[in-house]
Amino acid sequence: MVDLKSQYQKIKPEVDKAILNVIEAAQFINGPEVKAFQKDLEEYLDVKYVIPCANGTDALQIALMAAGLKPGDEVITPSFTYVATTEVIALLGLTPVFVDVDKDTFCLDTDQVKALITSKTKAIVPVHLYGQSANMEAVMEIANEYNLTVIEDNAQAIGSDYHFPDGNKKTGTIGHIGCTSFFPSKNLGCYGDGGAMFTNDEVLAGKMRMIANHGQSKKYYHDVVGCNSRLDSIQAAVLKIKLKELDNYIEARRAVASHYDNFFDKFEGVKTPVRANNSRHVFHQYTLTLEGIDRDGLNAFLAEKNIPSMIYYPVPAHRQKMFSAFNSKESNLPITDWLCERVLSLPIHTEMTKEQLDFICSGVAEFLSTKQ
Numbered sequence: 093m094v095d096l097k098s099q100y101q102k103i104k105p106e107v108d109k110a111i112l113n114v115i116e117a118a119q120f121i122n123g124p125e126v127k128a129f130q131k132d133l134e135e136y137l138d139v140k141y142v143i144p145c146a147n148g149t150d151a152l153q154i155a156l157m158a159a160g161l162k163p164g165d166e167v168i169t170p171s172f173t174y175v176a177t178t179e180v181i182a183l184l185g186l187t188p189v190f191v192d193v194d195k196d197t198f199c200l201d202t203d204q205v206k207a208l209i210t211s212k213t214k215a216i217v218p219v220h221l222y223g224q225s226a227n228m229e230a231v232m233e234i235a236n237e238y239n240l241t242v243i244e245d246n247a248q249a250i251g252s253d254y255h256f257p258d259g260n261k262k263t264g265t266i267g268h269i270g271c272t273s274f275f276p277s278k279n280l281g282c283y284g285d286g287g288a289m290f291t292n293d294e295v296l297a298g299k300m301r302m303i304a305n306h307g308q309s310k311k312y313y314h315d316v317v318g319c320n321s322r323l324d325s326i327q328a329a330v331l332k333i334k335l336k337e338l339d340n341y342i343e344a345r346r347a348v349a350s351h352y353d354n355f356f357d358k359f360e361g362v363k364t365p366v367r368a369n370n371s372r373h374v375f376h377q378y379t380l381t382l383e384g385i386d387r388d389g390l391n392a393f394l395a396e397k398n399i400p401s402m403i404y405y406p407v408p409a410h411r412q413k414m415f416s417a418f419n420s421k422e423s424n425l426p427i428t429d430w431l432c433e434r435v436l437s438l439p440i441h442t443e444m445t446k447e448q449l450d451f452i453c454s455g456v457a458e459f460l461s462t463k464q
C-alpha cells in the first residue's frame with residue numbers, strides 16, 4: 093500500500109546525517125530537534141502551539157483530558173473511523189455518541205449532529221477521513237451554538253486546507269484542538285511512533301504540555317494526573333526533514349488520485365472519491381465505493397495478483413465488541429454500515445510509477461470485465 097523504502101532513498105543522506113547527529117549528541121529525549129521540528133510545524137500549519145507527543149492515539153487522549161471532560165460526558169464522533177478515535181473516548185470514561193457519515197466525503201454528516209446533542213454533550217470529534225476535511229464550517233457553527241469543544245482527528249489529513257469564505261485554514265487548526273499521528277505510513281510519517289496536538293489557545297496548550305509530562309508544572313511537582321507521552325529526538329529529526337517535502341508528497345498523492353479517477357470513471361458501479369469543493373484532499377487513502385460489485389471478491393482477486401488493496405474499515409466502531417456496553421449496535425447508522433461493505437482502498441503513496449499504476453488499474457479492470 094505504501095513504499096517507504098523508495099521514499100527514504102531520496103532523502104537518505106540528509107536523514108542519515110540527522111539521525112547520526114542525535115546519536116552523537118546523545119540527547120535522545122527532549123533534544124533540540126524536538127523544539128526545532130515543533131517550530132517548523134507551527135509555521136507550516138500557521139498555528140500558535142504544536143505539542144509533540146508519542147503517537148496519534150495519545151494526542152487524542154491528551155486533548156480530551158485537557159478539554160476537562162468528566163466521566164459520563166458525551167462526545168459525538170463518527171463510527172466510520174480508525175478505532176483510536178473512539179477508543180480513547182471510552183478509555184476516559186466518556187460516552188461516545190456515534191453519528192453517521194456523509195456518503196460522498198466519508199466524514200461525519202453535520203446535518204445529523206444536532207439531533208444527538210443532549211445536556212451531557214461536551215465535545216465533537218470530527219475525523220478528516222482518508223485525507224479530506226469534514227465540513228468544519230458546520231461543525232464550528234454547531235459547537236459555538238451549544239458551547240462544545242471541537243477536537244479534530246487530523247491523523248489522515250495533515251497538510252489539507254479547509255476553504256472558509258474568508259480564506260483557507262489548515263485542517264487541525266480550526267477546532268479548539270487538532271490531533272495528528274506521525275505513524276510511518278501517514279502522510280507525514282516518522283521512522284517509529286509519533287504524534288502531536290495543535291491549538292491556538294494558550295491555556296489548552298499549557299494543559300496539554302503538562303498532561304503529556306506526568307501533569308508536571310515544575311520538576312517533581314505534579315498538579316494534575318497526566319501520562320508520559322513524548323516524541324523522541326530521532327523521530328523529530330526525521331520529521332523536520334520530511335516536513336519540507338510534505339507539499340511535494342501531497343502533490344504526488346494527488347497525481348496518483350487523478351490517474352485513478354481518469355481510469356475508473358468509465359466503470360459502472362465504481363464510484364471514485366468525491367472531492368468536496370470546501371477542502372483540498374490530500375489522499376491519505378484512495379478509496380473506491382463499489383456498488384453492485386463483489387468487493388471482497390475483488391480484494392481477493394487483487395491479492396492473488398500481488399496487488400494490495402485494503403478495507404478501511406470492515407467493522408465500524410458501533411459494531412465492535414469493545415463498545416457493546418454502550419448498546420452501540422442499536423445506533424442507526426445506515427450509511428456507515430453501507431460503506432463498510434463497499435469501500436476498497438487502492439495503493440497510494442509518494443513514489444508510485446506509471447507502470448505500477450497501470451498494473452493496478454488493469455488488475456481491477458480484469459476483475460470488473462470478467463468476474464462480474
Ligand SMILES: *Cc1c(COP(=O)(O)O)cnc(C)c1O
Nearest residue numbers: 147148149174176177247273275
Ligand atoms: C492513525 C490514526 C490514529 C492513531 O494514530 P497512532 O499514531 O497510530 O496512535 C487516530 N485516528 C486516525 C483517524 C488514524 O488514522
